[in-house]
Amino acid sequence: MTNQENILVVDDDPEIRRLLVDYFERHGVRAAAAPDGTEMFKALDNGRFDLIVLDLMLPGEDGLSLCRRLRARSDVPVIMLTALGEDTDRIIGLELGADDYLCKPFNPRELLARVRTVLRRVRALPENLAQAEPESLGRSIRFADWTLDTVARHLLSPQGVVVNLSGAEYRLLRVFLQFPNRVMNRDQLLDLTQGKAADAFDRSIDVLVSRLRTKLRDNGREPQIIKTVRGDGYYLACGVEREEG
CATH class of the missing domain: 3.40.50.2300 (Response regulator)
Structure with a gap:
């Protein structure tokens, strides 16, 4: 320091x-x-x-x-x-x-x-994340009929209902949206979501993924949005559209 x-x-x-x-x-x-x-x-x-x-x-x-x-x-x-x-x-x-x-x-x-x-x-933090602050992702990000507002930091459901996110949930979802269809392990997700210390977080990535799936109404047994690759990690299994404004 x-x-x-x-x-x-x-x-x-x-x-x-x-x-x-x-x-x-x-x-x-x-x-x-x-x-x-x-x-x-x-x-x-x-x-x-x-x-x-x-x-x-x-x-x-x-x-x-x-x-x-x-x-x-x-x-x-x-x-x-x-x-x-x-x-x-x-x-x-x-x-x-x-x-x-x-x-x-x-x-x-x-x-x-x-x-x-x-x-x-x-x-x-890896340069590819450091170079992509929320503004570069666009004002709104659409995926699987959901919309993430990167200014208000909340989700908008397909029915137009606002779903609030905690800070940790928002950062994790932002990482998935920044790297769609790319498998990331827990250590990578820990680093990409504000560099959390591993001993402080333990398996909280799993907890946050579960919470995100619940808010996205993504069936935990057969998820369609955030999928699990056994032994490797998680990935966002849908397309992403960025909207400026």
């Missing part, structure tokens, strides 16, 4: 905010802090951040809700903090688009290591 990195710490505990900001800066990383979601979005409106450390238990709007809102406007990496150790919270956070998850109490050294890992993996 270089002194170009800028981290935003969002936590309602002033002592934790001070400790983390001081620790990051002692290790050559610029850092700022916010006590809640309102101040977080103000900070994002006024500056550029390479990663957000986001506490789950915040006053008012909690970290899960904030992560969902954040993913509707930005792909900035997120590491979630929580005093809860339940797997459900961890999985929900990851499905909403968090890049990693760390339980309190934690060692700041471990958090810094996770920050470095997430940023390194994000920067290591």
